[in-house]
Amino acid sequence: xxxxxxxxxxxxxxxxxxxxxxxxxxxxxxxxxxxxxxxxxxxxxxxxxxxxxxxxxxxxxxxxxxxxxxxxxxxxxxxxxxxxxxxxxxxxxxxxxxxxxxxxxxxxxxxxxxxxxxxxxxxxxxxxxxxxxxxxxxxxxxxxxxxxxxxxxxxxxxxxxxxxx
Amino acid sequence: xxxxxxxxxxxxxxxxxxxxxxxxxxxxxxxxxxxxxxxxxxxxxxxxxxxxxxxxxxxxxxxxxxxxxxxxxxxxxxxxxxxxxxxxxxxxxxxxxxxxxxxxxxxxxxxxxxxxxxxxxxxxxxxxxxxxxxxxxxxxxxxxxxxxxxxxxxxxxxxxxxxxxxxxxxxxxxxxxxxxxxxxxxxxxxxxxxxxxxxxxxxxxxxxxxxxxxxxxxxxxxxxxxxxxxxxxxxxxxxxx
Numbered sequence: 001x002x003x004x005x006x007x008x009x010x011x012x013x014x015x016x017x018x019x020x021x022x023x024x025x026x027x028x029x030x031x032x033x034x035x036x037x038x039x040x041x042x043x044x045x046x047x048x049x050x051x052x053x054x055x056x057x058x059x060x061x062x063x064x065x066x067x068x069x070x071x072x073x074x075x076x077x078x079x080x081x082x083x084x085x086x087x088x089x090x091x092x093x094x095x096x097x098x099x100x101x102x103x104x105x106x107x108x109x110x111x112x113x114x115x116x117x118x119x120x121x122x123x124x125x126x127x128x129x130x131x132x133x134x135x136x137x138x139x140x141x142x143x144x145x146x147x148x149x150x151x152x153x154x155x156x157x158x159x160x161x162x163x164x165x
Numbered sequence: 166x167x168x169x170x171x172x173x174x175x176x177x178x179x180x181x182x183x184x185x186x187x188x189x190x191x192x193x194x195x196x197x198x199x200x201x202x203x204x205x206x207x208x209x210x211x212x213x214x215x216x217x218x219x220x221x222x223x224x225x226x227x228x229x230x231x232x233x234x235x236x237x238x239x240x241x242x243x244x245x246x247x248x249x250x251x252x253x254x255x256x257x258x259x260x261x262x263x264x265x266x267x268x269x270x271x272x273x274x275x276x277x278x279x280x281x282x283x284x285x286x287x288x289x290x291x292x293x294x295x296x297x298x299x300x301x302x303x304x305x306x307x308x309x310x311x312x313x314x315x316x317x318x319x320x321x322x323x324x325x326x327x328x329x330x331x332x333x334x335x336x337x338x339x340x341x342x343x344x345x346x347x348x349x350x351x352x353x354x355x356x357x358x359x360x361x362x363x364x365x366x367x368x369x370x371x372x373x374x375x376x377x378x379x380x381x382x383x384x385x386x387x388x389x390x391x392x393x394x395x396x397x398x399x400x401x402x403x404x405x406x
Contacts (some may be wrong), residue, residue, distance in 0.1 A: 014197035022192050029189035031234040042190040043395045050345065053197040081395060126179035135327040161174055162166045 010056035010066070017056065021049055024067050027128060028074040031138065033094040035078035044081050050073040068137035071130060075138040110160035118153035121146055185331050195276045261319070270386030272311030273400035279304050282334055290370045301334045302396035306371065312402040314381070325381040325404055330374040332368065338373050346393040349376045353386040353401065 011017045025045060032044035052059075052073050103113050111122050117139070124135040125146070136143045194231050198228060203331035229262050282301055289295045295306045314327055329348055336344055347362035367376040381387060390399040 014194040017197045018192045018194040025189045030183060030186060033186065041397055043392075043397075045189060046392070047345075047394070049192065049197075107174055111175075122175065125176045125252070127182050128181055129179065149166075154168050154175070157175070158166055158168070158171050158198055161171060 003138060008123045010052075010059040012056070014053075017053060020066060021070060023053065025049075027067070027130060027134075028070055031071055031074050031124065031128040031130065032078045032081075032132060034127050035075060035120075036081040036104065039078070039081040044077050045074065047077045047081075051077065064133075064137060068134050071134050072137045072140075106161060107157075110157050114153055114156060116151055118156065122147040122153050197317060231394045240353050253341060270403035271388075271401060272313065272403050273298070274309065274311045275307040281332065285332065285334070286372055293371070297332075298400065299332075299398045300396065302315060303393050303398045305329070305331050305391070305398060305400065307400060312400070313405060314402055316406045327379050327381060328367075328372070329377045329379055329389065329391070331364070331377065331398070332372070332374055332392065333393050333396065335394055336375060338399070342366050344393060346375050346377055346391055347389045348379055349378065350381065351388045351390070352383065353388055355383070355385055357383050357385070357387075378398060 011020050028045045028048060029041050032039075032041035032048075036044060048070065054071055055073075059066070111119055114122065120139055121135060124130045124138050125132065130138065132143045132146050136146045139146060139149075141149075275298035277301050279297040279301075281297055281304060288307050291299060291307060291393040293308075295308050297304050299305055314325060331346055331348075333344075338344075342365070344364045344366070345362070346364040349361075349362060350357070350359045350366075352358065359379065361379045363379055364375040367374050376391065377387075377391070382386045384404050384406055386401060387403050387404055388399055389398060
């Protein structure tokens, strides 16, 4: 291991590890909120941080940044949290899920109709504010695939967002 | 509408959504303490005499069964080895400094009583004089009048070792023999904190439970909080001399 690697590796001391993860926590929380909206995002982040601590020796700085690594773990924990959620009965139409003049509702409504991988790419890149590289880490694919998935998603969103009068 | 227009709409929606998000919870370094760190910290901060005291305490706790001095006991099954300790907190307060505190402690009683789903026992075995407390995602057993613990082990620093038992309908012992449950303690009437975890499994007449061994570092009124998966459960216990 080089000296540079030693510096970049995940710290072994709890306080240093907390300092190391702290810059990523807001983005981890946003990602958790997007991927598991019905779960407690802070609990997901905490699970992810504990998991990251347990696996800190597996972090390889030559393969990615702390951010990409932590976000991938967060996405995994969010998926677990989503699976644990019991499906709740849907009575009638969900309020706010109808088209309106408010483009916020329109955009969210349209995103909800995308294919799962397209929705994931949109959630990571546009809403959680991740970079293309970080989105690729979360999706487990190449950066090129992220770009093409985002392009496909925008193509599919276009007719849904167009206003017809 | 072209691709740039769509991009702008989604960018705007994303920015508005992010602006509406509250800040994330702050990071607590206590989350990141495990057995190896404990060993490192002990090597760093403990004197050889203190280490000898800890060893004596552990041996004594097993020899005299003090792990279960006030709580339920298990006939078989592995005993939890505490693998997380907040360094610097466990030796800071001696028993004599805090002996008055526990008397005024508003301990948690099992109200409302929780009735677990099948196949768990609807009520604890009668010999425990306790009820279930919590929810199906995380529950524990509390004495009818609340938990009052004692049974100090003479060690340096002095500790009260205790077993804590937790149940969850989400926990499958075969799939997760060492559950990722974490128990934290916060002293309500003075300074003090600890964190222990993960747990192990233990079976007895109350069924199979998640077991987390904890070391309470001082007398007083303590709030214990267990976190397992997305569930959190807290209760207050009086730790007497």
